[in-house]
Amino acid sequence: xxxxxxxxxxxxxxxxxxxxxxxxxxxxxxxxxxxxxxxxxxxxxxxxxxxxxxxxxxxxxxxxxxxxxxxxxxxxxxxxxxxxxxxxxxxxxxxxxxxxxxxxxxxxxxxxxxxxxxxxxxxxxxxxxxxxxxxxxxxxxxxxxxxxxxxxxxxxxxxxxxxxxxxxxxxxxxxxxxxxxxxxxxxxxxxxxxxxxxxxxxxxxxxxxxxxxxxxxx
Amino acid sequence: xxxxxxxxxxxxxxxxxxxxxxxxxxxxxxxxxxxxxxxxxxxxxxxxxxxxxxxxxxxxxxxxxxxxxxxxxxxxxxxxxxxxxxxxxxxxxxxxxxxxxxxxxxxxxxxxxxxxxxxxxxxxxxxxxxxxxxxxxxxxxxxxxxxxxxxxxxxxxxxxxxxxxxxxxxxxxxxxxxxxxxxxxxxxxxxxxxxxxxxxxxxxxxxxxxxxxxxxxx
DNA sequence: CGTTCAGTTGATCACGGTCAAGCCCAGTGG
DNA sequence: CCACTGGGCTTGACCGTGATCAACTGAACG
Numbered sequence: 001x002x003x004x005x006x007x008x009x010x011x012x013x014x015x016x017x018x019x020x021x022x023x024x025x026x027x028x029x030x031x032x033x034x035x036x037x038x039x040x041x042x043x044x045x046x047x048x049x050x051x052x053x054x055x056x057x058x059x060x061x062x063x064x065x066x067x068x069x070x071x072x073x074x075x076x077x078x079x080x081x082x083x084x085x086x087x088x089x090x091x092x093x094x095x096x097x098x099x100x101x102x103x104x105x106x107x108x109x110x111x112x113x114x115x116x117x118x119x120x121x122x123x124x125x126x127x128x129x130x131x132x133x134x135x136x137x138x139x140x141x142x143x144x145x146x147x148x149x150x151x152x153x154x155x156x157x158x159x160x161x162x163x164x165x166x167x168x169x170x171x172x173x174x175x176x177x178x179x180x181x182x183x184x185x186x187x188x189x190x191x192x193x194x195x196x197x198x199x200x201x202x203x204x205x206x207x208x209x210x211x212x213x214x215x216x217x218x
Numbered sequence: 219x220x221x222x223x224x225x226x227x228x229x230x231x232x233x234x235x236x237x238x239x240x241x242x243x244x245x246x247x248x249x250x251x252x253x254x255x256x257x258x259x260x261x262x263x264x265x266x267x268x269x270x271x272x273x274x275x276x277x278x279x280x281x282x283x284x285x286x287x288x289x290x291x292x293x294x295x296x297x298x299x300x301x302x303x304x305x306x307x308x309x310x311x312x313x314x315x316x317x318x319x320x321x322x323x324x325x326x327x328x329x330x331x332x333x334x335x336x337x338x339x340x341x342x343x344x345x346x347x348x349x350x351x352x353x354x355x356x357x358x359x360x361x362x363x364x365x366x367x368x369x370x371x372x373x374x375x376x377x378x379x380x381x382x383x384x385x386x387x388x389x390x391x392x393x394x395x396x397x398x399x400x401x402x403x404x405x406x407x408x409x410x411x412x413x414x415x416x417x418x419x420x421x422x423x424x425x426x427x428x429x430x431x432x433x434x435x436x
Numbered sequence: 437c438g439t440t441c442a443g444t445t446g447a448t449c450a451c452g453g454t455c456a457a458g459c460c461c462a463g464t465g466g
Numbered sequence: 467c468c469a470c471t472g473g474g475c476t477t478g479a480c481c482g483t484g485a486t487c488a489a490c491t492g493a494a495c496g
Binding site: 339371372373383384386387388390391404 | 442443444445453
């Protein structure tokens with residue numbers, strides 16, 4: 001495993017793990033908690049590249065420098081692996097290589113999924129897809145639950161889905177109004193109507209269900 | 219090299235290389251030409267995941283099925299590599315592995331770049347960034363030229379940048395009006411004002427240059 | 437030459453960004 | 467224990483941008 005050549009790091013909520021542009025001398029492997037990977041797009045507006053969960057790798061570099069920053073959004077523990085040691089292993093350990101390749105493929109598919117999300121036009125569609133992604137993430141982690149846990153803030157969701165936090169909020173409200181989800185304590189979401197969610201994601205004009213049972217304020 | 223276990227394939231412009239959902243028994247390595255990788259998003263509207271140029275790998279799979287379709291947008295030649303043979307090599311050839319990892323990292327960075335592009339608000343900013351990406355792609359391929367070659371249609375650019383082909387067209391016209399680029403025969407673009415392009419990409423309200431020299435029709 | 441499809445241009449309108457105000461809740465200190 | 471405060475979140479109003487529909491031009495093809 002990676003652990004052999006690694007040290008363990010602990011970060012509290014909101015703490016910076018590494019900064020864009022710094023010399024990339026280690027890669028990280030999340031053990032517990034959630035990390036956001038982001039880029040500060042000049043005008044103090046930050047774009048979130050992805051959220052990272054246990055097992056994920058962060059710290060990819062281009063020409064020896066980190067290409068984005070990473071910050072803990074919950075308390076986080078992770079392995080820190082010196083890149084030097086890693087590279088040495090990469091050249092002589094095929095089994096190990098293979099695992100890295102698999103993780104890269106996974107990350108690649110997620111980046112493409114993200115691009116797919118961003119290419120949705122309607123705000124509710126983006127948010128719905130985001131929720132679905134969170135759910136698959138959590139179910140794949142074995143955390144089989146009725147509720148989806150949303151560890152990140154509305155602003156972070158906005159920075160990921162490329163909408164204002166206001167729009168995130170409004171879209172949540174619309175999903176509630178349409179009886180597609182319900183929210184408990186702002187961080188716990190339950191999906192009530194999976195078919196409805198799918199319809200919204202595929203950007204169908206008016207869902208058949210919402211036609212048959214008229215809703216307030218439309 | 220990959221070539222040892224591969225056969226060569228030829229496709230004409232517009233031809234399908236593989237289809238989303240089909241059993242993924244080979245991966246491909248582009249030799250010449252340009253390929254688009256896309257997903258048909260239900261309502262006959264297709265989203266382009268990426269454009270692929272010589273040296274690029276396509277045919278990534280999830281659970282044995284291709285996750286997207288690929289189509290030649292120019293005449294294309296490529297290597298076809300049976301996945302079975304590939305996997306066998308992956309387990310026993312570290313040097314080879316390393317190359318695959320590098321290509322995956324590159325593709326990953328491109329996917330993230332794509333997501334970054336999609337998260338721009340203004341249409342001209344998206345198009346400008348797209349042109350910049352095309353340029354870096356072509357200069358890295360050694361094709362050092364004054365002009366950028368745009369092998370794909372306006373509709374394809376739209377499907378990649380997530381805007382209508384009309385908006386692509388209008389944005390091109392605006393860049394011309396602002397004297398940032400010039401276009402020859404619709405496929406050959408020259409960048410006249412690199413600083414101006416950068417300004418537009420970083421979504422600065424009004425570029426200083428365009429302020430100093432008033433433009434028609436603004 | 438005619439047909440067809442890519443690209444351009446014009447007009448209209450809905451969506452979401454922005455600014456602004458208010459609300460809710462957690463954390464803090466008296 | 468309660469009041470205070472600040473930040474996250476929600477809601478409202480207004481307006482600009484680009485999607486959409488539609489008409490037209492131009493280019494490539496047989």
